[in-house]
C-alpha cells in the first residue's frame with residue numbers, strides 16, 4: 001500500500017521543478033519512484049539526512065533550502081491523519097525539518113497506508129522536539145496538558161535528531177483541537193517543534209487501501 005501511494009504521488013510532481021521530500025518508509029518508496037523519473041525534475045530538498053542520502057543514492061541533486069525560494073509540492077508520510085488533513089508526524093524524529101520544508105511548499109501531499117486515517121488524533125504518541133537542557137522542564141509542562149510525556153530512548157540513550165535535539169513522545173492524548181494544541185505546545189519555552197501539522201495540514205491525502213489508492217482533499 002505504501003508503494004502504491006508513493007507511485008500515485010508522482011502525478012503531483014511538476015516537471016522541471018525542485019520537489020520537497022519527506023522522511024520515513026513511505027517517503028522512501030516515493031524516493032525510489034522519483035529515482036525512476038529523475039531526469040524530469042531539477043532536484044529535491046530533503047527533510048532529513050537519511051532522505052538526502054537516499055536521494056543522492058538515486059543520483060537526484062539535493063538542494064539546500066536556503067538556495068530555494070519556493071517549492072511547488074512537498075510529499076511525505078504521516079503517523080496519523082484526519083479527513084481534514086490534520087496530522088501527527090515525527091515518528092521518524094524528522095518533524096522539525098519536515099515542517100520547515102513543508103512550509104515553503106505550495107502544496108502538501110500526504111502519502112500513507114489507510115491504517116493512518118483516524119477520527120481523532122492522539123492514539124499515536126505526539127512527538128515534540130526539545131532543546132536538551134529544557135527536556136525536564138518541557139516534560140513537566142506537557143504533563144499539565146493531560147498526556148504522559150516520555151523521552152524517546154534508543155539503546156539506553158536519548159534519540160538525538162538531525163538538529164542535535166531530543167524527542168519527547170506524549171502518550172495518552174485525545175486531541176480535540178489540533179490547531180489549538182499545536183499553538184499551545186509551540187508556546188512552551190524549550191520546544192523546537194511539535195509534531196502536530198494542523199494549522200497547516202495536508203492539501204491532498206493519498207491513502208493506500210485494499211481497494212486501491214483513495215484520494216482525500
Ligand code: 5RP
Nearest residue numbers: 024025026077090091092094
Ligand atoms: C518521520 C515522519 C513520517 O512521515 C512518519 O513517521 C510516517 O512514517 P512511515 O512512512 O514510515 O509510516 O513523520 O518523522
